[in-house]
Amino acid sequence: MEVKVVKRILEANELIAQENARLFAEHGIYVLNLMGSPGTGKTSLLERTLEALRGRWRIGVIEGDIATSRDAERIAQHGVPTVQINTGGACHLDGNMIRGALGEMDFDGIDLLIVENVGNLVCPAEFRIGEDDKAMILSVTEGEDKPLKYPLMFQVSSALLLNKIDLLPYVDFDVERLRENALKVNPRLEIMEISCKTGKGIERWIGWLEERAKRKKG
């Protein structure tokens, strides 16, 4: 019974996500859905990304949070159009929430839209929002068994950012085992080691993102 309800919700979401995707395509906007656990570094990566792409791409941001507009305030300081979605308890963004936020955006003013999802390693992976790519962040403090225990997000993501590698000397974390586990659930996953704190690895991430965005723009 509960499963049926969930299935119907996902089907309805898929239709709206497809509409969003058509709208993005019409305006030539590449859309990235950024996901990961709470505190894994999503907003920090976004800040690094905005700094790196300044003057090269016109970027818009949608911030998804259950409560508060703290992340949106952090991002707006970078001078990019930012829309905050407060989900009011819901554990993920869905297509309809994004559609609602689009009314606040000037489509002709952006080439690249980055959506920061609610901090959650589970639910956001189930709901498409009309994105071109999903990217996920895992931090080295979370343990290398996570791809096996939470497989869906690793399966649906195009890129995995392994963040906080500056903490590797202080935690028990085996990067090679993480790679093995992640590639076991998704052999096509692009895995990049980064530190939003020191900036290490950010250049490669920016290269990947620009490559994907350019491919969309044609």
Next chain:
Amino acid sequence: MEVKVVKRILEANELIAQENARLFAEHGIYVLNLMGSPGTGKTSLLERTLEALRGRWRIGVIEGDIATSRDAERIAQHGVPTVQINTGGACHLDGNMIRGALGEMDFDGIDLLIVENVGNLVCPAEFRIGEDDKAMILSVTEGEDKPLKYPLMFQVSSALLLNKIDLLPYVDFDVERLRENALKVNPRLEIMEISCKTGKGIERWIGWLEERAKRKKG
């Protein structure tokens, strides 16, 4: 529409949780629901707890995971009865899953049941399972703004374990600000700083847990 469905699911869950609670009370079992993000240290805390309480309490464990039985295998090595629930994608445990697992437990053989929930800072907080207390773990790598951004779990928990304090020298984390933020959303929250790695603070946690369990046993 979606909200109505969710409300009906929560009401149905509450009835089952109450039945579970009655069953636990009949057998004099104290039940703790342990929650937190992926990789925050739930299984490590459980292992520390089992070591500390060995020979003093008869403990049973229910492990909730989306996939794999890795945590249950870790715990079973401590020689306590352990039941694994694989939620098959679902992002939290609910009353019905616990009821299903109870058939695998010898109630007369345990005084204290610890349930490790799915790693998720959002959804598990919404579903009662018949527990006496909820306790949550946050690690210092997750940031001190989390009580404001994910308030529900902090509101419904009796205890907050602030884990990985051994990493404090290497991360930007303000313990006092975390305390302020957490107490703002739940003034009655018992906050304990711990390190599952070094063992620091574990004694206080064990004292708190035994005090709660004794109160239940009368």
